[in-house]
Amino acid sequence: QTSYGLGRPATAAEIAGWNIDIGRDGSNLPKGSGSVSQGREVFAQQCASCHGDKGEGGLGDRLVGGQGTIATPKPIRTVGSYWPYAPTLFDYIRRAMPQNAPQSLSDEEVYAVSAYILNLNGLVGADATLDAKSLAAVKMPNRDRFVGDARPDVKH
Amino acid sequence: QTSYGLGRPATAAEIAGWNIDIGRDGSNLPKGSGSVSQGREVFAQQCASCHGDKGEGGLGDRLVGGQGTIATPKPIRTVGSYWPYAPTLFDYIRRAMPQNAPQSLSDEEVYAVSAYILNLNGLVGADATLDAKSLAAVKMPNRDRFVGDARPDVKH
Amino acid sequence: GGTVLGARASVAAETDNLPPNIPEWMKAPGEPMGSQPYGAPSPFEKGVVKNISKTLKQYISASSRTPLQELDGIITPNGLFYERHHGGVPTIDPAQHRLMLHGLVERPLIFTMDDLRRFPSESRVHFLECSGNPGYSKPYGKTASDLVGLVSCAEWTGVSLKLVLQEAGLKPDAKWIVAEGADAAALTRSIPIEKCLEDAMLVYSQNGERLRPQQGYPLRLFLPGFEGNMSVKWLRRLHVTAEPVYSREETSKYTDLLPDGTAREFSFYMEAKSIITRPSGGQRLGAPGFHEITGIAWSGHGKIARVEVSVDEGKSWQSAQLQEPVLTRALTRFRLPWQWDGKPAVIQSRAIDETGYVQPTLAELLAVRGENYFYHNNAIWPWRIAADGEVTNALA
Amino acid sequence: GGTVLGARASVAAETDNLPPNIPEWMKAPGEPMGSQPYGAPSPFEKGVVKNISKTLKQYISASSRTPLQELDGIITPNGLFYERHHGGVPTIDPAQHRLMLHGLVERPLIFTMDDLRRFPSESRVHFLECSGNPGYSKPYGKTASDLVGLVSCAEWTGVSLKLVLQEAGLKPDAKWIVAEGADAAALTRSIPIEKCLEDAMLVYSQNGERLRPQQGYPLRLFLPGFEGNMSVKWLRRLHVTAEPVYSREETSKYTDLLPDGTAREFSFYMEAKSIITRPSGGQRLGAPGFHEITGIAWSGHGKIARVEVSVDEGKSWQSAQLQEPVLTRALTRFRLPWQWDGKPAVIQSRAIDETGYVQPTLAELLAVRGENYFYHNNAIWPWRIAADGEVTNALA
Ligand code: HEC
Ligand code: HEC
Ligand SMILES: [Ca+2]
Ligand SMILES: [Ca+2]
Ligand SMILES: [Ca+2]
Ligand SMILES: [Ca+2]
Ligand SMILES: [Ca+2]
Ligand SMILES: [Ca+2]
Ligand SMILES: [Co+2]
Ligand SMILES: [Co+2]
Structure with missing residues (x-):
């Protein structure tokens, strides 16, 4: 095992600042929490312009509804109908949304708006407040419908 | 020998218009002629700005002198000292000179200016008039000094 | 008056550059060396650009396509x-x-x-x-x-x-x-x-x-x-x-x-695939006679072993010539000489990679995957050639 | 006052983009897809252009050079x-x-x-x-x-x-x-x-x-x-x-x-040749330690069979690794791992092609051809590395 002596050690603080990966089990979710009602406000101000007032979609993806359509000829894939893990919502919103200003929300705002989207999908109650633990506990309806890659799937 | 049926026949007139190649023996030189004194005028008007009043060079190559220098450490390669065949002068001037307006001279002007350059190099008299036959007859001093490619010429 | 004159002038201009005349670009020096410190294509190729949809909802998360039918060889500039x-x-x-x-x-x-x-x-x-x-x-x-x-x-x-x-x-x-x-x-x-x-x-x-x-x-x-x-x-x-x-x-x-x-989930590999790029949709065969059929093949699983081409709506297949070197997980250019008899035809190619995998038809893929699968469509894609030489998508 | 502030602002700006901070280019969307229908290099690469002399007498019959020391691989864009x-x-x-x-x-x-x-x-x-x-x-x-x-x-x-x-x-x-x-x-x-x-x-x-x-x-x-x-x-x-x-x-x-x-006359073929492009003249080794030596080799007579590299002023030579595929009459990329001890060194490469021809030294060429030959100079070209890492032409 050669060593080229290239690069320098990464410090714990540097890693903590850059490592924004959230596991599907909620690992690495930050401290803090946010409620559905806080999320409703954040969403109205920062998300609705692209995703519609109720997450019905627009310039951005539809985020709500579609449960029961996934196995039909016209599936509607949304957070509520398709996403397997709730912590991914925190991960994705924090890293990529709002599309015009990614990584601009506070952790509390990300919790809140995640809670709001889950609520719009009927997956948490209107009075829910989510934190690391409770977000990880949300059971997503489509969770068990993912399978491995079975290709090659056309035989000759 | 397959035939793809591509292309169309070239007519004799088309070939005559495009084939401006002059052999070293003067083959394909056109009708017409030009004298050293006509050439002096053409040169002054169309060539001297780049090649100097007497062909001594400038923005364009030096065209005159250098005889006897080719085998020395400081060779001066010119029409007079280096070029093996006089008809090439007609060929090159007609196709490429004056650099700002190639193929703009009449055949007579090309004969004349070729005669003038040869005269500056002491290879034809001041009262010479050159045509296809007499241009081909001019013996260039360096003619017999060209040899084949002897590479690889460094042995290990 | 004006239109007719304009038309005449343009005809004259075109003839001017053809034999036996001296083309205008030989009569004056061209652009000086170095006028483009970083070069660009000819102005006559200004239509050869990425294929960019004009009707997307937004262009931040979006894609553009290589104009494959305009390109030769295997390197994409x-x-x-x-x-x-x-x-x-x-x-x-x-x-x-x-x-x-x-x-x-x-x-x-x-x-x-x-x-x-x-x-x-x-x-x-x-x-x-x-x-x-x-x-x-x-x-x-x-x-x-x-x-x-x-x-x-x-x-x-x-x-x-x-x-x-x-x-x-x-x-x-x-x-x-x-x-x-x-x-x-x-x-x-x-x-x-x-x-x-x-x-x-x-x-x-x-x-x-x-x-x-x-x-x-x-x-x-x-x-x-x-x-x-x-x-x-x-x-x-x-x-x-x-x-x-x-x-x-x-x-x-x-x-x-x-x-x-x-x-x-985690469906990584791109399976073997090929497409005829010439003649292909949007092009037109000017006349019956010799036309080379050429295209590209590739496989995420390694080298392309063979490309077969059919010119009779899939009834029979011939092995195309592969341009050397055939490299692993790289585009491979294939070619087949073809005499077009001027009758309507359907042409298509299928790639076989070194694992023996054979590029499937769209019908075969749809039968297994359905229309909502969306990704990893590596179907054979046939082109229809009309009697007038027009080439169109045979499945569209 | 102004200068010091300016300097501080710029230091702050640089740290802003380093860990643990979020780089500014992650905080707002980048250029929309398709904003360059025909792409161009990054503005940070604007120095990578053809090598064009500014002092030529005229630019109509003239040449510019590829910036070889900036390039990788064998394809020239x-x-x-x-x-x-x-x-x-x-x-x-x-x-x-x-x-x-x-x-x-x-x-x-x-x-x-x-x-x-x-x-x-x-x-x-x-x-x-x-x-x-x-x-x-x-x-x-x-x-x-x-x-x-x-x-x-x-x-x-x-x-x-x-x-x-x-x-x-x-x-x-x-x-x-x-x-x-x-x-x-x-x-x-x-x-x-x-x-x-x-x-x-x-x-x-x-x-x-x-x-x-x-x-x-x-x-x-x-x-x-x-x-x-x-x-x-x-x-x-x-x-x-x-x-x-x-x-x-x-x-x-x-x-x-x-x-x-x-x-x-009629000297057509370009004989076998090579040049180290990294490290090469004008570059600088930042510190002793590992440095890959890489360059290109080519021969008009076919494939490159071997490239040898010397790091001790020509006393000894080692075979470099050739990047596959080695193609006939194409550039071939060669590489040799090297530990620079921080002492002055002279490095050079020589190509051997499939005919067995060995790239000569400049002295060998001059002995046969003299200085007026001008064309077909395929000499080995050594680079000198100074103790401070500066690389210069060892024959200049
Ligand atoms: C300027 C437009 C815009 C704004 C504002 C915006 N989004 Fe988005 N959003 C998008 C687009 C476009 C996508 C699809 C991106 C892609 O597929 O790469 C998207 C995707 C998403 C997705 C993934 C949907 C899925 O099913 O995969 C989520 C979740 C989301 N946005 C949440 C939010 C939230 C929460 C906010 C506000 C805090 C927000 N967005 C603000 C444009 C926007
Ligand atoms: C605008 C500048 C310019 C003008 C005007 C010009 N030349 Fe030249 N000429 C050049 C340049 C530059 C070269 C070298 C071209 C090259 O090497 O590709 C050259 C090369 C030549 C050569 C070849 C010299 C050699 O030894 O190889 C001849 C002969 C020549 N010119 C003759 C003429 C004549 C005759 C005229 C006028 C009818 C003329 N030139 C007008 C710029 C000019
Ligand atoms: Ca969606
Ligand atoms: Ca000269
Ligand atoms: Ca014209
Ligand atoms: Ca038609
Ligand atoms: Ca900054
Ligand atoms: Ca120094
Ligand atoms: Co996939
Ligand atoms: Co030569």
Whole structure:
């Protein structure tokens, strides 16, 4: 095992600042929490312009509804109908949304708006407040419908 | 020998218009002629700005002198000292000179200016008039000094 | 009066440049040497640009296609390489770019671009293809580019990811690496450790010069044969983990929905595929007679072993000639001489790779996958040639 | 006051983008997809352009060099391909361009570009090198580009010249073909018929897209391994003859003057050659330790068989690794891992091709050819590395 002596050690603080990966089990979710009602406000101000007032979609993806359509000829894939893990919502919103200003929300705002989207999908109650633990506990309806890659799937 | 049926026949007139190649023996030189004194005028008007009043060079190559220098450490390669065949002068001037307006001279002007350059190099008299036959007859001093490619010429 | 005169002038101008006349471009010096310190195509090729839809809802997470039917050989010039971004194209100062390598490693490290360029380098020609090239449902594209223009091929230079991982020291439970881009999407994909140790590269150059911004300048991951979005661009972070991160791009997005409502996740490889690029949709055969049939074939699983071409609606197939060298996980140019008799015809190609896999028909794929699958469509695509020479999509 | 503040602001800005901070290019969307319908390099690479002398007497018959020391791999991107023109770069309308084939043929023919593109095509990767790359006398260049930047490499597509000649039918006394460009120099070179029937091509595409104007758009001759000026650009005429035309370019210009006053004519092949591009003149090793030595090798006579590298002023030589695939008459990338101990060193490479020919030293060449030879200088070129890491031309 050669060593080229290239690069320098990464410090714990540097890693903590850059490592924004959230596991599907909620690992690495930050401290803090946010409620559905806080999320409703954040969403109205920062998300609705692209995703519609109720997450019905627009310039951005539809985020709500579609449960029961996934196995039909016209599936509607949304957070509520398709996403397997709730912590991914925190991960994705924090890293990529709002599309015009990614990584601009506070952790509390990300919790809140995640809670709001889950609520719009009927997956948490209107009075829910989510934190690391409770977000990880949300059971997503489509969770068990993912399978491995079975290709090659056309035989000759 | 397959035939793809591509292309169309070239007519004799088309070939005559495009084939401006002059052999070293003067083959394909056109009708017409030009004298050293006509050439002096053409040169002054169309060539001297780049090649100097007497062909001594400038923005364009030096065209005159250098005889006897080719085998020395400081060779001066010119029409007079280096070029093996006089008809090439007609060929090159007609196709490429004056650099700002190639193929703009009449055949007579090309004969004349070729005669003038040869005269500056002491290879034809001041009262010479050159045509296809007499241009081909001019013996260039360096003619017999060209040899084949002897590479690889460094042995290990 | 005016129109007729105009027409005459233009006819005269065209004849002027034809034999026996001296073309105008021989009568005056051309552009001086160096007038383009960085060159550009001829103005007469200004129509050869990326195939960019004008009707997208937004252009930040979007894609453009290589104009395959305009190209020859296997190298895609960098200016025409297909694009797919999820957060637009960042403008990154290479002096301020860093790659962080952390997680299940002995020594978490941070690299500058200079550090990465000091590692032993390697160069390889590989295709890159977007997973959704094309979808499974109508309307299908008109041209080869509309259909499968989300594939390009280049000579990539960089350092073997394996070498860089050795520098940090993998821990025994290291099974995946989560790669993250420094773009506005912070795009995140999990790569199995086997691939990372097999032929994955950290790439900084493309066709000799540094990566273009659209392809990840100053640094990208490159995973030969895997779906394009996994070769994370603007790479800033490699997180060595025990299991995948299940990012949005590997759950919501790049999963393959089957008719029964289950969805395949972590479907990495691009299977063998080919397309005839000439004659192809939108082109026109001027006259019966000799026409070469040519196109490109590729496989994420290795080398192309054979390409077969049919000119009789799939009744019979002939082996096309493959242009040497045939490289692994690279475009391979194929050619078949053909005499067109002037009658309507349907032509198509199918690729067979070194594993023996045979490119399937669209019907075969649809039978297994259904129309909602969306990604990994590697169907044979036939072109219809009409009696007047017009070429159109035979499945559209 | 102002200067100090400015300096502080800039330090702050740099730290802002480093870990643990979020780089600014992740906080807002980047450029929309498709904002460059034909792509261009990053603005941070604006210094990577052709190497163009600013002090030439004129730029109509002149050359520019590829910035070899900035490039990786073997493909030269079209925008950085070296230039050599004798009458500037013509702007040719491909619809009005014609190729005339006449002389000692059964059927003189005229081809449009469409005709030529209908022939069976082939694609091959080959280098192209100017004969005078570099000269034999001082001052010698500072960088690899200054020295040997008149070489580039691309994937060329076109039709075999042999096929086109068969269409016209060669007469028995056909021994040479005089090729002429449609530029303001109507550049003319005679090619032996053997080469025309071996591997000569009529080329219309380069690295996938149509030829750049600087490389002969819409059509050029391509003679693998021959000196660059013979691969006549903007090709308009092929004149089949019994003997060479002895044009100015093959008498006055591209002949090789020996000390005894004789001059070699018709010296076609570019012999085996190599150059280390990293580390090379003008670069600087930041610190002792690991540094890869890499460069390019090529031979007009076929494949590169071996490249040897010396790091001790020529006392000992080691075989470098050759990047696969090694292609005939193409650039070949070589690499050698090296630990620099921080002491002054002289490094150099020498190429051996499949004929067994060994790249000579400059002294060996000068001993046979003298300083007035000018063309075909394929000398080994050593680089000197100073204790502070500065790399300079060891022969300058
Ligand atoms: C300027 C437009 C815009 C704004 C504002 C915006 N989004 Fe988005 N959003 C998008 C687009 C476009 C996508 C699809 C991106 C892609 O596929 O790469 C998206 C995707 C998403 C997705 C993934 C949907 C799926 O099913 O995969 C989520 C969740 C989301 N946005 C949440 C939010 C939230 C929460 C906010 C506000 C805090 C927000 N967005 C603000 C445009 C926007
Ligand atoms: C605008 C500048 C310019 C003008 C005007 C010009 N030339 Fe030239 N000439 C050049 C340049 C530059 C070269 C070198 C071209 C090259 O090497 O590709 C040259 C080369 C030549 C050569 C070849 C010299 C050698 O030894 O190889 C001849 C002969 C020549 N010119 C003759 C003429 C004549 C005759 C005229 C006028 C009818 C003329 N030139 C007008 C610039 C000019
Ligand atoms: Ca969706
Ligand atoms: Ca001269
Ligand atoms: Ca005209
Ligand atoms: Ca029609
Ligand atoms: Ca800043
Ligand atoms: Ca120094
Ligand atoms: Co997939
Ligand atoms: Co030569």
